Amino acid sequence: MIPRRxxxxxIPLYAPSKRPCRVDLSDNTNLFGVPPSxxxxxxxxxxAVPRYPQGYAPELRRALATCIGAEPEAVTTGCGSDDIxxxxxxxxxxPGDTLAFQDPTFVMVPMFAKVNGLNAVPVPLAPDFDVDADALLATxxxxxxLCSPNNPTGTxxxxxxxxxxxxxAPGIVVIDEAYADFSPGKAFLELARSRRNVLVTRTFSxxxxxxxxxxxxxxxxxELVAEVEKARGPYKLTGVAEAVAVSVLTDDADWVRDRAAAAVACRERLRGELTALGLSPLPSEANFLMVPLPGAQAVAERMRERSVNVRxxxxxxxxxxxxxVGVGPWPLMETALAALRESLR
Structure with a gap:
């Protein structure tokens, strides 16, 4: 008998419905290619592959600190922002302490709460999809x-x-900004520098x-980052990943900015097409659109039959x-729209 907690x-494995598809728009990743460097x-x-990486990714911490005008000791890294x-x-x-979060939000957060033995308290967003500050504080x-722009709503x-x-807040506030690059001017990074209880997370994904x-x-x-570094361990970021991230951060900033702008343009063009189909996508500051649709699961299955994957x-x-629906170059969007039109019939 295997002992089990x-x-x-x-707790299920994280396994969203997916099969190999010609067009995969389910992960909100960058579909505009690979950074040049x-x-x-x-x-x-x-x-460098046969050797361990440097502990705690010092080169990337220094590069990030330079970019945001902070000291390296204020920066932590990890295997994706979800690791942080x-x-x-x-x-x-x-174990047993309370974690409160907006609802709906990033699907891994309630899972992390469960695997860490926490008391998870989801707090519904307001009708306008803003956070209900009083209800969160009351927990x-x-x-x-917090997550902004929020996954999965995009708001x-x-x-x-x-x-x-x-x-x-009586303790720490974690602000997940995985999609901040698609929403310039609406980020909260400065709160992490001006408040001692704020950790802002971002991603290269x-x-x-x-x-x-x-x-x-x-x-x-x-002081806050030092505690996170203790919890994460020294080798969560590979040497290869660190070197590539430093290069993209320092050499490919214009490429990243231009592709993010292209994703936003495609998002708004997609919004117009979806609206013409009689659908009502939510406002979005991310690289995807959330489209309320009764029977969405069945529609997604029919789209997968047409080799297009959406979440x-x-x-x-x-x-x-x-x-x-994640966004990418417009030819991919045209393929996705064709599959959606057929699947709605």
Missing amino acids: ASYRD VERVLTSCVS IDSALRAFLE GAKVIY ALSRAAVERVVDG KAFGLAGLRVGWGVGSP AFQGLTGVGDALR
């Missing part, structure tokens, strides 16, 4: 998780509501086009059934 018994750096990194979020929960919460949670949180949460290398980062006060959600709080 009772709290793990009902990646191939060069990958080739030069071959000799998970590490922060372990760093600041004991008394030691850690509050952004207001500055007033976020600052109210940060100023009133979306606009930066490095999802396959799993690189995330976070910024907060040095279906069922019974989302405040939304109901919906499709989440």
